[in-house]
Amino acid sequence: MKELIVFVKKEFKHIFRDRRTLLILFGLPIAQVFLFGYAITNEVRDANITVWDQSKDVVSKKLVSKILATDYFKLANISENYNDISNGFRSGEHMIALVIPPNFSEDFNNKDTKIQLLLDASDPNMANILSNYASGIIADFMRQELQFKPPNQIVNELRMTYNPELKGVFLFVPGVITVILMIVSTLLTSIALTREKELGTMEILLVSPLKPAIIVIGKVLPYLLLSFFNALVILILGFTVFKMPMVGSFSLLIAELILFIIAALSIGILISTKTGSQQVAMMISLFALMLPTILLSGFIFPIDSMPIPLQLLSNIMPAKFFIIIVKGIMLKGVGLDVLWPETLVILGFIMVFSLASIKSFKIRLV
Amino acid sequence: MNNNYAIEAKDFTKKFGSFIAVDNISFTVGQGEIFGFLGANGAGKTTAMKMLTGLLRPTSGRAHVGGFDVWKEADKIKKNIGYMSQKFSLYSDLTVLENITLFGGIYGMRMTEIKEKANELVHKLGIEDFKNRMVASLPLGYKQKLAFSVAIFHEPRIVFLDEPTGGVDPITRRQFWEMIYEAAERGITPFVTTHYMDEAEYCNRVSIMVEGKIMALDTPERLKQQFDSKNMDEVFLKLARSKHK
Numbered sequence: 103m104k105e106l107i108v109f110v111k112k113e114f115k116h117i118f119r120d121r122r123t124l125l126i127l128f129g130l131p132i133a134q135v136f137l138f139g140y141a142i143t144n145e146v147r148d149a150n151i152t153v154w155d156q157s158k159d160v161v162s163k164k165l166v167s168k169i170l171a172t173d174y175f176k177l178a179n180i181s182e183n184y185n186d187i188s189n190g191f192r193s194g195e196h197m198i199a200l201v202i203p204p205n206f207s208e209d210f211n212n213k214d215t216k217i218q219l220l221l222d223a224s225d226p227n228m229a230n231i232l233s234n235y236a237s238g239i240i241a242d243f244m245r246q247e248l249q250f251k252p253p254n255q256i257v258n259e260l261r262m263t264y265n266p267e268l269k270g271v272f273l274f275v276p277g278v279i280t281v282i283l284m285i286v287s288t289l290l291t292s293i294a295l296t297r298e299k300e301l302g303t304m305e306i307l308l309v310s311p312l313k314p315a316i317i318v319i320g321k322v323l324p325y326l327l328l329s330f331f332n333a334l335v336i337l338i339l340g341f342t343v344f345k346m347p348m349v350g351s352f353s354l355l356i357a358e359l360i361l362f363i364i365a366a367l368s369i370g371i372l373i374s375t376k377t378g379s380q381q382v383a384m385m386i387s388l389f390a391l392m393l394p395t396i397l398l399s400g401f402i403f404p405i406d407s408m409p410i411p412l413q414l415l416s417n418i419m420p421a422k423f424f425i426i427i428v429k430g431i432m433l434k435g436v437g438l439d440v441l442w443p444e445t446l447v448i449l450g451f452i453m454v455f456s457l458a459s460i461k462s463f464k465i466r467l468v
Numbered sequence: 469m470n471n472n473y474a475i476e477a478k479d480f481t482k483k484f485g486s487f488i489a490v491d492n493i494s495f496t497v498g499q500g501e502i503f504g505f506l507g508a509n510g511a512g513k514t515t516a517m518k519m520l521t522g523l524l525r526p527t528s529g530r531a532h533v534g535g536f537d538v539w540k541e542a543d544k545i546k547k548n549i550g551y552m553s554q555k556f557s558l559y560s561d562l563t564v565l566e567n568i569t570l571f572g573g574i575y576g577m578r579m580t581e582i583k584e585k586a587n588e589l590v591h592k593l594g595i596e597d598f599k600n601r602m603v604a605s606l607p608l609g610y611k612q613k614l615a616f617s618v619a620i621f622h623e624p625r626i627v628f629l630d631e632p633t634g635g636v637d638p639i640t641r642r643q644f645w646e647m648i649y650e651a652a653e654r655g656i657t658p659f660v661t662t663h664y665m666d667e668a669e670y671c672n673r674v675s676i677m678v679e680g681k682i683m684a685l686d687t688p689e690r691l692k693q694q695f696d697s698k699n700m701d702e703v704f705l706k707l708a709r710s711k712h713k
Contacts, residue, residue, distance in 0.1 A: 105576065108570060109573075112570050115566065119561045120561065302553050309522065310574050
């Protein structure tokens with residue numbers, strides 16, 4: 103036990119004396135949270151809109167000001183012809199254009215009328231979102247303004263459960279925690295272990311009375327503590343800066359966090375037993391692990407809309423299950439009664455990776 | 469087996485598939501004897517050493533290190549040996565004292581004892597000014613001497629030195645050998661592999677391995693007589709050539 107403490111102390115010194123490790127450990131999580139929280143978001147704010155109002159009457163002006171009053175749109179230009187509008191798309195001055203025909207007010211109250219929305223679909227997602235926003239505002243306007251209502255009408259009453267304001271950050275906070283834990287736990291441990299091999303100190307340690315298990319635990323324990331600390335920092339940022347809700351049990355979340363960290367660490371250990379150099383370990387951690395984790399875990403792209411092979415592949419990403427768990431606890435407030443399958447899967451990952459690394463560690467020794 | 473020997477090996481063998489890296493070697497090393505373990509690259513020295521230190525499991529044969537069986541008592545062997553590899557093996561990002569404390573702690577020494585001995589050691593090596601500086605900042609010669617001192621810091625019965633003087637200047641090599649002699653006088657048995665044949669002359673006894681077998685084993689003096697050679701270099705070349713004929 104005393105040997106373990108001496109060893110863990112040494113590991114902490116390595117970490118705190120290496121600027122690059124510190125940067126990955128503490129700079130990256132905070133940078134990622136703010137990056138994903140603020141910059142990379144599906145929500146549209148202040149999209150530039152150009153208006154060509156051909157009727158310029160009371161109703162049309164009302165409609166335009168209603169659209170501009172929302173946070174979604176910001177007036178870019180007043181236009182008088184299609185030429186200007188299409189030039190505006192080309193130069194990127196606006197993403198969307200609204201064309202209101204002449205005699206809008208009169209037609210609006212008496213018969214069917216049309217208005218035109220033009221969108222820059224070079225970014226299809228954006229175009230879709232903008233057209234939905236605009237259509238929603240226009241439908242709303244119609245219901246308010248019309249004196250008489252059609253006799254029968256289906257009105258959609260939407261309720262966005264768990265995230266009424268559709269805040270993207272509610273998805274990103276769990277996602278960032280997952281990715282950060284993957285980076286810190288897997289990448290840094292695999293590098294730390296292969297560094298000992300590269301320097302030749304691993305041999306000295308293996309000749310010493312330290313049991314191999316103590317060596318691995320001693321190397322990994324500091325990263326477990328630091329990863330856990332990191333997760334807490336991200337959570338606190340999520341609560342304070344992004345007003346992330348916490349509906350479920352905090353202690354369950356903590357337990358699941360630790361479980362996932364152990365899974366990530368065991369992958370890191372496995373990588374280090376298979377490789378001899380820090381660079382190879384880093385390549386494997388980054389490219390074979392990080393990218394699939396970000397892309398296939400449902401963090402950014404919904405898994406349900408992937409092609410079947412990729413959907414199947416996503417099942418070997420521990421991150422996928424962890425994101426489900428975190429969202430379940432934080433947003434839905436569900437407990438183990440619902441999340442036990444995902445928890446079991448992560449436990450399974452831990453078993454598989456640990457057994458595989460113990461096996462390859464032994465082979466190396468014999 | 470006789471416990472008075474520091475190392476005793478009998479028909480010690482390691483096979484990797486069909487390749488026989490160490491082929492039925494038998495030898496003994498007395499307590500406090502400086503034993504030179506020579507051989508060309510790939511002759512099987514490192515493999516044999518790895519088996520003796522518990523890094524590798526032998527295929528067959530018997531060996532006792534410090535009186536303990538390599539098959540059954542690897543844990544006890546590890547407590548009683550020191551090891552210095554050909555790669556520099558202290559942590560460059562730890563200070564001199566931190567390195568000493570770490571390895572002392574790994575070998576289960578008490579902190580008060582470590583502190584006391586560490587101060588003596590830095591004084592003896594003349595690196596008191598460096599004791600709180602990173603090992604990276606030490607000149608290479610001092611690093612090597614410090615690595616050796618750390619390997620014997622816990623007073624092991626045997627210290628295995630795997631090409632310890634690689635890349636070191638002649639003066640430092642001399643000083644290094646003085647340290648080896650001093651350790652031997654204290655009763656620590658140095659087991660040394662080396663490429664430098666002049667260093668072989670410093671050893672009490674020398675074994676020369678060729679292709680997994682020990683081809684010669686005696687004092688440097690008698691080996692030179694036996695092979696009618698002026699120095700160990702010639703002995704070594706004659707042995708290596710005879711094998712290739």
